[in-house]
Amino acid sequence: MQMGKTVIIKSDGGEKEYWMDLWRHRQLLWILSKRDISVRYKQTVLGVAWSVIRPLATMIVMTFAFSVVAKLKGDVGIPYPLMVLGGITIWTFFSNTFTQISNSIVINSNLVAKVYFPRLIMPLSAVSVGFVDFLITFSLFLLISIGYYNYWPGTNLVYLPFFILLTFVTSLSFGLFFAAVNVRFRDIGQLIPFLVQVGFYACPIAYSSSQLGMDSRWYQYYIMNPLVSLIDGFRWCMLGDNAFFDPQSLYSTIIVSGIAMCVSIVYFRKKESSFVDHI
C-alpha cells in the first residue's frame, strides 16, 4: 500500500501545508461551485430568466426615475439607459459575490462540523453563482448596447478582464472578513443587505462620477470607495473614452483592496480553526 505524507495536527502552524492543501482540494472547489450553480434555479418556473429580468427591470426603473423624472445627465455621448445598465452589470457582480462570500461559511455549517478541508474553499466556491449571473447580465448588456443602440465596444475592451478580476478580488477581500465574523456574530447577515442597498446609491450607478467633478473637495474621499474605479472602468472598457474614468481612482482601489485582502486573509486564517466551535 502506498503511504501518503505525514500530517501533523497541533494547535498552530502549518501555513505552507495549508496552501498546499488548498491546491490539493481544487476539485472540491469545482464541485461546490457546480453545486451552487445547479441548485440556484431549482424549483423556479422562470429559472435563468431571473438573471435577465432583474437587471433589465432595474435599468428601466432607474432610467425612468433618474433620467426622465429627476433629469440627471449621464456622460456626453452615451445613452443614459446604457450607462445605468453598465453600472448595474458590474455592481450586481460585486454585490452578489460579496453577499455570497460573506454567507459562505454559515451556509455550509454542516460541512464545517463534519469534514475537514481548507475553509477558504467555501468563500472561493461562493463566487461561482455571482460569476454565472454576471455572464448573463453581461450578454444582456452587449445585446442592448450593440443590438438596440448600435454602440460597439472599442479597443478599451482589452482591459475588461483586468477590471473583472479586480472586482472579484475586491469582493473577496471584503467578503472574506465578513464571512469569518459572520460565524461568530450573525448580525452580519442583517448588515450585508443593508450595505448592498446603501452601496447602490453611494456608487456611480445611476449617475456618473463626472457629475461630482474632480475639483470637488469630496472627490478624494469619494474615490476611496473601491467600487468607483471598477464601475467607471467597466463603462470605459465597454462604452469607450466618452465614459468618465479617472486612472487615479484605480490606484486607490488597488491600494484599498490590497490592504483589505491582507487583513482579511490573516483574520480568516486566524479564526478558521475555531469556526467549528461557534457555528
Place this chain on the structure above:
Amino acid sequence: MPVITAENISKKYVIDHKRSKGGSSVRDWFSEQMENLFRRNNGQADFNDKEDFWALQDVSFEIKQGERVGIVGHNGAGKSTMLKILSRITKPTTGKVAIRGRVASLLEVGTGFHPELTGRENIYLNGAVLGMTRTEIKNSFDAIVDFAGVERFLDTPVKRYSSGMYVRLGFAIAAHLEPEILIIDEVLAVGDAEFQKKSLGKMRDVSESGRTIIFVSHNLTAVQALCNRAFYFEKGRLMDEGDTTHIVSTYLSRVSKTSLEHVWDDISKAPGNERVRLKSLRLLPDYIGELRHIDVRTSMKVSCEFWNLEDTAVLNLSLHLYAYTGECIFNVGTQAQEFSKGIIEATCEIPGYFLNDGSYVISLMIVKNTSEVVYNQEEAIAFDIQDYREGVTWYGKWPGYIRPQLNFSISQTEPVVND
C-alpha cells in the same frame, strides 16, 4: 510502524454560562465587553460566567497500520472530540498528532448532501467532500449505486428519497472510499437491520484489506466484532487500552456500578413521607462467570426495603419496568398484607433470557389497601443489559423488548434426493 501517534493531546472549551451556544449577536458581545471593563475597574474577576472545560486531557497513544481500534466510553467522555481532532475538524489546544497516510472520516452519513440535487449529483458531491477524486468516484460509481440499491432513483432529487434510501446512499459512498485510515463515528446506528448487516459486512471487508480503522460506537457487539484493540475514555482521559474483550468488560463493569444500589441510613433524609420511607433499593445481578456486567443471560433480583411508619397498614409493592423509550414492559405487584410499624422487605426476581439488550428503568410504588398510592419512587433504579450472542454472524441490533428462549424447532421433513 505507527500510522497515528498522538502525544499529550488536550482540548479545552470555554463554556460561557451567560451565552447559549451558536452565533451570538454583537450586542451581547459589546455589553459583555462593557461589563468586563467595569469589573476590571472594580477589581473583580468574573469566575462565574466562563468556565474552562477540558474535553480531552493529556491523551497519548499509538496506532499501528492495520489495527482496528474501537473507542468506548460514556457520552461526554471525549470520544467525539478525539475523532474530531483526528479528522482535523478541530485543533487540539495542546499536544500534537502525527498521521501517516490518507484519512477519510465518516462522522455522519451523507455529509454535504444537497436535497435539491439528484442521487447521481450527490454521489459526486459527497465523494468529493469526503476526499475522493473524480476518477475514483467514476470508477466506483456503479458499485455505489448497486450497494445502495437506488438505481431507479438516480435522477430523483434526494429530498424525495425515503430516509432509508438516503442513509443507504450515504453509507454506500463512504464504503467505497479507499483511504489508508478510516475514522467512523456511530454510523451503524442507522438504517434497517438488513442494511446494518450489509454495512457491517462491508466494514469487515475494509478491515481485512489491511487498512487502519478507528471506530466509535455504542453498539458494543459491533465493536467487539470489528475491532482487535480498544480504548476506554472517561472524563476526557484515556483510562485503559488493550484487547477489545478486556476493555469492553472493564467499561461495562464500570457502567453497571453507577446506579444499581441506593441505601439510605438516615431515616430523616430518606425519600418518602410521614407514612413510609425507603431504606434501600438494590439490583442484584447474578453475574455469569467472571463477567461483571449484565447481559441478556443474566438473571437478577430487585430488592427494596422500606420503613412502615404507621401502626398498622395493609400494604403491597408494585414494580414497573420501563424501556428507556418510556414504554412500560411490565408491571408486577406483591400480595397485599397487613404490617405493623417496622422495616419491610420485598424482592422480585427477573430471570435471564427474558429482557432484550437495552436500557431499562424501574419504578416502585408502595400501595395501601390495594388502591391508594402511598409513595411512588420514579426511576428508582436504572440499568443496562448488554447483548450476548453465540453462533451468529449478524451483529445488528436484535429487535424487540424481550429476548425469550422459546422452544422453536426446525427440521427437514422431506429431503429431495438427487441421483
